[in-house]
Amino acid sequence: MAAPFVFGALLLVVLPAFLSFALAFVQYDALSPPTWRGIENFAVIFRREVFWIALRNTLVFAFSAAPLQALGALMIALLLHPERRGVRVHRAAVYLTSVLPDVAYALIWLWLLNPLYGPINLTLAWLGLPTPAWLVDPRTALASLVIVAAVRVGEGMLLLIAAWRTAPDSIYDAAQIDGADRLRTFWHITLPWLAPWLLLLLIRDLVMAIHSSLTPVILMTGGGPGYATTLLPFLMYEEAFTHLRLGEAAAMMVVVFALIGPPIGLAGWLTRRWWREDAA
Amino acid sequence: MIRIVGVLGIALLLSAACVALEPSSARAPEQTSVTFLISGDPADEEAYRTLVEHFMAEVPEIRVELLNIPGQGDFRRRLTADFAAGTPPDIFLINYRRYGPFAARDAIAPIDAFLAQSDVLRREDFYPQALAAFTWRGELMCMPQNMSSPVIYYNKDLFDAAGLPYPTNDWRWDDFVNVAQMLTRDLNGDGEIDQYGFGVEAALVRAAPFIWMNGGEIVDDPAAPTALALAEPASREALAWFVSLQNAHRVVPDAVAEAAESSLSRFLNGRLAMLMESRRVVPEFRRIEAFDWDVAPLPQGKEQASILHSDAFCIAAASPYREAAWRFVEFANTRVGQTILARSGRTIPSRIDLAQDPAFLDAQARPHNSRIFLDAIPTLRAFPALATWADIEGAVDAELKQAFYGQIALDDAIAAATMRSAEFFSRQE
Numbered sequence: 218m219a220a221p222f223v224f225g226a227l228l229l230v231v232l233p234a235f236l237s238f239a240l241a242f243v244q245y246d247a248l249s250p251p252t253w254r255g256i257e258n259f260a261v262i263f264r265r266e267v268f269w270i271a272l273r274n275t276l277v278f279a280f281s282a283a284p285l286q287a288l289g290a291l292m293i294a295l296l297l298h299p300e301r302r303g304v305r306v307h308r309a310a311v312y313l314t315s316v317l318p319d320v321a322y323a324l325i326w327l328w329l330l331n332p333l334y335g336p337i338n339l340t341l342a343w344l345g346l347p348t349p350a351w352l353v354d355p356r357t358a359l360a361s362l363v364i365v366a367a368v369r370v371g372e373g374m375l376l377l378i379a380a381w382r383t384a385p386d387s388i389y390d391a392a393q394i395d396g397a398d399r400l401r402t403f404w405h406i407t408l409p410w411l412a413p414w415l416l417l418l419l420i421r422d423l424v425m426a427i428h429s430s431l432t433p434v435i436l437m438t439g440g441g442p443g444y445a446t447t448l449l450p451f452l453m454y455e456e457a458f459t460h461l462r463l464g465e466a467a468a469m470m471v472v473v474f475a476l477i478g479p480p481i482g483l484a485g486w487l488t489r490r491w492w493r494e495d496a497a
Numbered sequence: 498m499i500r501i502v503g504v505l506g507i508a509l510l511l512s513a514a515c516v517a518l519e520p521s522s523a524r525a526p527e528q529t530s531v532t533f534l535i536s537g538d539p540a541d542e543e544a545y546r547t548l549v550e551h552f553m554a555e556v557p558e559i560r561v562e563l564l565n566i567p568g569q570g571d572f573r574r575r576l577t578a579d580f581a582a583g584t585p586p587d588i589f590l591i592n593y594r595r596y597g598p599f600a601a602r603d604a605i606a607p608i609d610a611f612l613a614q615s616d617v618l619r620r621e622d623f624y625p626q627a628l629a630a631f632t633w634r635g636e637l638m639c640m641p642q643n644m645s646s647p648v649i650y651y652n653k654d655l656f657d658a659a660g661l662p663y664p665t666n667d668w669r670w671d672d673f674v675n676v677a678q679m680l681t682r683d684l685n686g687d688g689e690i691d692q693y694g695f696g697v698e699a700a701l702v703r704a705a706p707f708i709w710m711n712g713g714e715i716v717d718d719p720a721a722p723t724a725l726a727l728a729e730p731a732s733r734e735a736l737a738w739f740v741s742l743q744n745a746h747r748v749v750p751d752a753v754a755e756a757a758e759s760s761l762s763r764f765l766n767g768r769l770a771m772l773m774e775s776r777r778v779v780p781e782f783r784r785i786e787a788f789d790w791d792v793a794p795l796p797q798g799k800e801q802a803s804i805l806h807s808d809a810f811c812i813a814a815a816s817p818y819r820e821a822a823w824r825f826v827e828f829a830n831t832r833v834g835q836t837i838l839a840r841s842g843r844t845i846p847s848r849i850d851l852a853q854d855p856a857f858l859d860a861q862a863r864p865h866n867s868r869i870f871l872d873a874i875p876t877l878r879a880f881p882a883l884a885t886w887a888d889i890e891g892a893v894d895a896e897l898k899q900a901f902y903g904q905i906a907l908d909d910a911i912a913a914a915t916m917r918s919a920e921f922f923s924r925q926e
Contacts (some may be wrong), residue, residue, distance in 0.1 A: 247581030248602040266917065333757035353756040355904055442752070443899045458574040460888055461598050 240467035247461055258468035268469065270444045271452040274359060275476075278448055279426035282366040286426075287419040290373025291411070295403070298378050308374070315371030319432040326365045327352075327437050352438050355445040362433055362446055366426060373418050380414040381407065413491055420484040424477045449473050529821045530560040534579075534586035536572030537565060537843075540780030544841035545590075551837060552828045559821045561588075569595075580604055585813035587822040590642060593630035593807050594702075594880055594890070600633040601884035606814040607636040611823045617831055627807045627847045630879045639809035640826050642835075643844035645776035646803040646873045647703065649673075649795060650864070654788040655680060655692070655770040664793035666869060670707075670738060673796035677748035680770035694748035696760025697773040699901035701893045702804065702880075704739045709878055710798030711735035716922075722881045723922050725893070725915045728908075735798070736897075737907055744903035752902035775806045776870065779842035783863055792864040794873060801876040807847065845870050885921040892918040 241258055245251035262268045297308050314322070329335050330351040338348040351361045384407070392402050431450040434440060440447035440455075449469055457466035535545055542565045549561045564586065566572040573595060579585045585604070599605050612620060620628065620637075627641035649664065656663055659679055664672075677694030684691040697703050705715055713732030716722035726732055743749040750760060750769075761778070763769035767788050772778075773795070782790060795803060810826040812819055828834050832854075835846045839857040845867075846852050858867055880886060896910035896917075905913075 246598070246602055247577055248599065248604045261920075265920070331757055332753040350753045350756070353752045355899070441895065441898065442902075442904060443895055458577050459570065460885075461577060461602075 237467045237470055240463055241471045243464050245463045247463055251464070254464060258464045259471075262465055262468050262472075267444055267447065267452065271447045271449045272472070274445070274447060275427060275430075275449045275473075278359060278363060278366070278430065279423055281360075281363045282426045283419055283422035285363065285367035286370055286422045287373060287415055289367060290370040290377055290418060291415060293370055293374045294377035294381065295407075297374065298381055308378075311374050312371035314369045320436065322369070323365075323433045323436040326433070330361055330365075330437075352446075353442065355442045358438055358442060358445040362430070362437070365433055365437075366430070373422070376418060377411055377414060380411055384410045413487070416487065417484055420480045423480055424484075427477050428473055528558055528560050529818050530562060531587035531816070531818050531822050531825065532562045532564060533825065534564045534566065534572070534576065534589040536567060536569055536590070538567060538781065540841060541565070541777075541843055544780075544838050544843055547841075548829055548834055548837045549825075551833065552825055555828065556824060559824060561825055580813070580815075583815065585815055587813055587816040587818050588825060589811055589813070590808050591639070591811055593805070593809065593882075594886060596631070596639060596809070596811060597633075597882055597884040597886055599811070600638050604814055605638045606812045606816070606819050607638055608640055608812065608823070608826070609637050611827070612637065612640070615827055618827055622848045622850055624847055624849055624852075624874060626805055626874065626877050626879070627809075630805055630807050630882075631809045633882060639811035640830055641807050641809040641847040642829065642838070643776070644805060644807040644847050644874070644877075645845045645870055646806060646877055647706065647773050647775050647795065648869060648873075649771050649793045650764065650774055650778065650782065650790055651771045651793055652764065652767060652769070652788050652790050654767070663791070664796075666794055666872070668793070668796050670796050670798055674742070674746055674748070677742070677771065678746060681748045690747075690750075690754075691768065693750050693754075693760070693763060693769045695742060695771045695773070696749060696764060696769045697742070698760075699740075699743070699894075699898040701890050701897060703773055704736060704897065705878075705880070706795055706803045707739050707798060708732045708735040709802035709804075710795075710800055711738075712799050716881055719878075719881055722883065725889070725911075725918055727893070727911045728915065733907070733911065736900075736911070740897075740901045740907055743901050752904070755902075776845055777843060779864065783842055790863065792866050792869060794869045802878055803873045803876050805877040805879045808844075809847075883922075885924065888921040889918045892921070 240251070242253065242255060243251035244254045244258075293311055297304055297311065317325075329337050332338055332348070332350045332353055335351075338351075341348045349357045352358050388406055389402065392406055397405070428450060430448045431454055434446055434448055434451040435454070438446040440451050449472070453466045453469045453473075456469065457463045533545075533549065535541065537545070542563070545565075546563055549563050552561060553559070566575045569592075576585070576589060576591075576599075580599070591599075596605065612618060623641060624644055627644045628637060631637060631639045631641055651664060653663065659682075661676060661679060664676065668676075680692065680694035681690060682692045683689060701715070708715055708727075708731075711731050711734055713729055713735050714726045715732070717724050717726045727736060743751065750758075750763065760769055760772055761774070764772040765781075765785065771793075810829060812822045812826065816822055829838075830848065832851060835848055835851050836854065838844045839846050839851065839854070840859075842862065846854070846857055851857065852871055880890070883889070893914045896905070896914040899905045900907045900910035
């Protein structure tokens, strides 16, 4: 049953990924045949200051956005877990942030964050609070992108609510009989129950934040002001398709893979371990 | 039975539809089809579509498929992807600042031989500045379609309201700053500027004319550049004047105001008095009804100078239909072809004889002062022809923008741009 999916993944993901690894060691401009270049592509990108700026920005972005996103998902899940009147509408509204196409999501935020006419700054000004220039100011541009990524919690919320449902009612009944208040129930029962899911969610969000920031950067900042929001995927894209240096872009991709490989490995290892414990 | 009839009916309908959809294939089975890629707004696309239709009426055996990718960045990426896939467009229209990477990799078929054999086009008919911009290592690579240079578009109504005379053709930098200051106004007294005197993109392509006017250079040796020369006193002085328009004189919207609403949009809405732009905005500006506008030359410095803008038709070396592609390029540059495009307002013909033609110098159509585009031609200079020029320009623009908006000091910007662009001067592909 999985055969079509496996075939598709091989053809569209695994094979191009392997080809990209090979590209990292050649000089290739898409117009003439590739020529062997060894590790020179890596030497070139490591000498380039902008690469290190992009690497730093990527790590700052991912390690800020992912924990905030996981935390946000947890808080929303706590809020929207109990079955109440209208809770489904609220869940749908939160989940909408995750099903919106990236392009639409980025354009909506571009409007929300408009420094003069955007609803966020209009509200802040109305409340008499300072109005940051968001994407325009080099000091707040990357933080703005973090906010945009962090509030996309629909998927995480759904996952955590589903995970919560697997907790047997009996332990909550027992806690109630023992007289545990809501905070203690959360701290001693719910949080430990959700911990593995939260950890997986955090790892997944981290991996996503490292490698899939291209759309918001292209549409919202173009990497600027200066290089304040130049993240690795954007730099790779520019390198490959604007400047025709596919070899150097592939070398950067290898660096990105080195960043996301360990967390993916960790996630796989953890899942296998838990699954085995469950089975045992 | 009913099902069989139904199926037969559908099959009949489908075949009828096929016939109806492809009448041309039945008429001319030997027809050659070539693709033509451009990047423009709807007004551009309309002008090129008219050109294509005229050509196909004249030469029915060649079918031209027009493809428009709006947005210069998307256009270049699409072009690259098409070349990489081995299916480049037969013909594409590209700016001289961006064709270098393709020329350097032999992806463009030189057109010297085609032009030499042409009965209708002669090399001498074209402006030498445009031909030079598309000459790569001694060979003419593409056929220049147009040429222009940046000018100052100004809102006449705002000048009238301020009681200011319209700009003259010999105004100078100081006059310009004075006028811009008088046109930058807080109209409702709330402490916020509602009307700006000037709008300009904070980019090297806009600052370059002022650097040259001041006797400065952008690179150390324009013929064989090895480094940026923006730190040289004359260049730096011009750049300092350019960025001071925003960060000292405040006649240009600041970073926040520009992000909130672009200068172009402000001009269109009658809230920005002067805008530095090339010829490309004319079709859109001709639709302005709320106010009257015209063009003025760039304010003068120590010397006369401006920067060339030019697009040309290039033929892909990998195209199997180079002959057919040339026939279209040839037609596009005849009197008929160039007149169609000039009438749209978008372009200034690359042909010397046609630039004086009423289709371009139409007294009825705005801008009335179109002649200044022609007057600037002898003073036009071009960026160096390097395959890595886009990298160099990108490195400068990233820093210049921050200096322009007062986020970093100009000297730091020049130093950073010089350092980051260094590798792209040394690596010539």
